[in-house]
Amino acid sequence: MQNIIEIKQASYKYEDESQEVLHQIDLNVKKGEFLCVLGHNGCGKSTLAKLINGLLIPTSGSVTVCSMDTRNEELLIPIRSRAGMVFQNPDNQMVATIVEEDVAFGPENLGVEQAELRQRVDNALDAVDMRQFALSAPNRLSGGQKQRIAIAGIIAMEPEIIIMDEATSMLDPKGRREVLETVHRLNKEKGITVVYITHFMEETVLADRIIVMSGGKIEAEGTPKEIFANTEKINQLALEVPPSTKIAQKLAENGFNVDANILQPEELLEELCQLV
Amino acid sequence: MKDITLGQYYPVKSPVHSLDPRTKIILTVLLIVFVFISKTFAGLGICALFILLVDFIARIPLKNLLKSLKAIGFIIFFTFLLNLFFFTQGNAVFEYGIIKITDSGITRAVFMAIRLILLIVGAGLLTFTTSPIELTDGLERLFTPLKVIGFPAHEIAMMMSIALRFIPILSEETDKIMKAQSARGAVFDQGKLTKRVKAIVALLIPLLVSAFHRALELANAMEARCYHGGEGRTRLKVLKMTKKDALAFAIMGIFCLIIVVDNLILSKIFLVG
Numbered sequence: 001m002q003n004i005i006e007i008k009q010a011s012y013k014y015e016d017e018s019q020e021v022l023h024q025i026d027l028n029v030k031k032g033e034f035l036c037v038l039g040h041n042g043c044g045k046s047t048l049a050k051l052i053n054g055l056l057i058p059t060s061g062s063v064t065v066c067s068m069d070t071r072n073e074e075l076l077i078p079i080r081s082r083a084g085m086v087f088q089n090p091d092n093q094m095v096a097t098i099v100e101e102d103v104a105f106g107p108e109n110l111g112v113e114q115a116e117l118r119q120r121v122d123n124a125l126d127a128v129d130m131r132q133f134a135l136s137a138p139n140r141l142s143g144g145q146k147q148r149i150a151i152a153g154i155i156a157m158e159p160e161i162i163i164m165d166e167a168t169s170m171l172d173p174k175g176r177r178e179v180l181e182t183v184h185r186l187n188k189e190k191g192i193t194v195v196y197i198t199h200f201m202e203e204t205v206l207a208d209r210i211i212v213m214s215g216g217k218i219e220a221e222g223t224p225k226e227i228f229a230n231t232e233k234i235n236q237l238a239l240e241v242p243p244s245t246k247i248a249q250k251l252a253e254n255g256f257n258v259d260a261n262i263l264q265p266e267e268l269l270e271e272l273c274q275l276v
Numbered sequence: 277m278k279d280i281t282l283g284q285y286y287p288v289k290s291p292v293h294s295l296d297p298r299t300k301i302i303l304t305v306l307l308i309v310f311v312f313i314s315k316t317f318a319g320l321g322i323c324a325l326f327i328l329l330v331d332f333i334a335r336i337p338l339k340n341l342l343k344s345l346k347a348i349g350f351i352i353f354f355t356f357l358l359n360l361f362f363f364t365q366g367n368a369v370f371e372y373g374i375i376k377i378t379d380s381g382i383t384r385a386v387f388m389a390i391r392l393i394l395l396i397v398g399a400g401l402l403t404f405t406t407s408p409i410e411l412t413d414g415l416e417r418l419f420t421p422l423k424v425i426g427f428p429a430h431e432i433a434m435m436m437s438i439a440l441r442f443i444p445i446l447s448e449e450t451d452k453i454m455k456a457q458s459a460r461g462a463v464f465d466q467g468k469l470t471k472r473v474k475a476i477v478a479l480l481i482p483l484l485v486s487a488f489h490r491a492l493e494l495a496n497a498m499e500a501r502c503y504h505g506g507e508g509r510t511r512l513k514v515l516k517m518t519k520k521d522a523l524a525f526a527i528m529g530i531f532c533l534i535i536v537v538d539n540l541i542l543s544k545i546f547l548v549g
Contacts (some may be wrong), residue, residue: 053500077502085500092490093497097409097441104512109502111510121512139444153501 004160004193005029005052005083010061012047021047023216024061029195031160034187036204037197038227039213040237045197048213049165052195053085066160081110083161084154088169090146091139099141099149100125100134106157124156127190128182144175148182155186161193162186168198176203201234201245212237244268284344286404291520292334293405297414299521303528304402310535311394317387319538323394326531327401334405344400345393352392359385412436417515430506438494446487453482 005028012022021044029035039045050056051063054070066082068075084106087093096102103121112120125131128148138146147167154162164183168176180203187194196207204210210227212220214237220227227234244265252260258271287293292300311323331341345352359381366380406414416433423429454464457478464475 050496055496055500077504080500080502085497087493087497087500089490089493091445092493094441095438095494095498097437101409101512105498105503106501108510108512109504111508114510114512114514117510117512138441157502 002031003028004031004033004066005195006062006064007048007051008062008064010051010058010063012044012051012056013059019216020059021216022051022058025216025218027211027218029161029193032187032191032193034184034194034206034208035196036207036210036224037195037213038199038201038204038210040199043213044216045213046165049085049163049195049197052161052163053083054079055085077110081106081157082159083163084157084159085163085165086147086150086154086167088166090143090150090170093150094138094146097137099130099136099138102138102149103152103156106153110157120156120158121152124152127155127186128152142175143171144178147171147175147179151179151182151186159192161195163195163197165197166199168200168203176200201228284340284400284403285407286336286340287407288335290333290335290405292330292401294520295405295524296515296517296521297406297410298418298515299517299524300402300406301411301414301418303524304399306528306532307398307401308395310532311391311398313539314391314535315539316542317390318542319535320387320390320394322531322534322538323398324390327394327398330401334401336401336404341397341400341404345396348392348396352389355392356385356389359388408440409437412440413513413515430509434506442487442490445490446483449486450479450483453479 007025007027010022010025011020013020025048027048037045037048047056051058051070052065054063054065054076057063057071063070065079068079068082070076070079094102095105100121103124104117107117107120121134122131125134128151130145130148130152133141133145133149138149141149150167151162162183164179168179171179183194183196184206186192196203198204204227205224207224210220210222210224211218212227212234219237220230220233244267245260248258248268248271249260251258256275258275259267307323307326311320314320314323328338331338360377361375361381363381363384364376364378366378368376369379369382370377403411412433415436416429419427419429419432457475458464462475462478464472464479466472467475
């Protein structure tokens, strides 16, 4: 399969900082892949996301999206229309006061004709299962619903890639599940490539591939099974392990007979019941 | 806090509500102009009747419409007094020291007060029947021709709609910060003025910082969604003038004509001011 994103030796340094946030990253993403980028705060994963969508241009090296180099300023609009991005804070990425107008914002910017625009907005709202909220005000929606609207706003641009930049970190567990399910469905049904950035390990379980970042470098790469097998490395990278795992680990450390490698709350419950 | 209503939009379905916002803006401006050029009490009476008629068609309770007068009641009263005391032509009705009230002064004061009331209520009709979003849309499109001379119609409309979008968010945030600061001992509603102002600073600074933070993120998100100004932008909602709008213009035309006729004929008999 062909590579839809090609990152070659890309480094990035913010102007007012002395150290590079990203250091010579090499990464290829295949068309239709579900890639998770895992790492704790400040590891450079959000910067990586911004490189892919051309919001930031690498200080050295190159980023190519759908065979377009992000260094070419004229290609930025086509690149952004192919690689849509959903941000962390649901409130700070909505422009319009009505849901359907917010969804239309992207394609409006691309100059899509009115009849097609209507069609695209309706389809996008269907794709995230939010059609019934088309005429609501965004501030009446829950966090998860707002993020689904943000995804719809991206879908309406008919992109090939969706970048989720910690899009679930401000949501409650229910909202996180909604959003995660939505992107997985879009990945399967529409074949949209997903770059899913998160610090929650449990969200990466169903990914095709995971890369783990730390200190601006890719520290580990592999399928979820491969990554999770290497618990030592994960711990060493100080990743935010799922709360259930954290509790289990602490209990094990303090001499309780609990399996420290569990991932799901249900497993923790079982372990705890055995103790009692 | 979530249900904060902006302005005074009164959401019901009526023929007036369903008019194109551009029509409503133009007609409101015309109404204001014609309230201004009415020279007689009869003319003002016609304006008042017309406003009542529109209000009736728009299904807005008169009580709500008159509420908008509350805020500027003081200004009306003040204008009334100014006209009463400082218009010294005509026959004196009451004189005491330097105070002199004349008959034409009284007429003029009453006339001005009525005119102001009609202006406010007339303009209120627009904001009662048009949501802030429609209003922004209408204004943007009305001002689009002015782009030729460099008027930033799209940018202003975009700012207005973003402001509308963020008002509820920021008001919620203010509430949150206020509670957080109160929890740490800040007092907002007691003490001397200087103390209160200082307390407000503790509220405003976090709010301002957060607003800037939000602005930065929003700008990023807009750019990521290919925003590059108004150039080449299409719109999901296209405003369309219909027969209803034509009818509204026709009714307005008749109203204007009546005022003009009234000014030409009646003003010779009861000239005021």
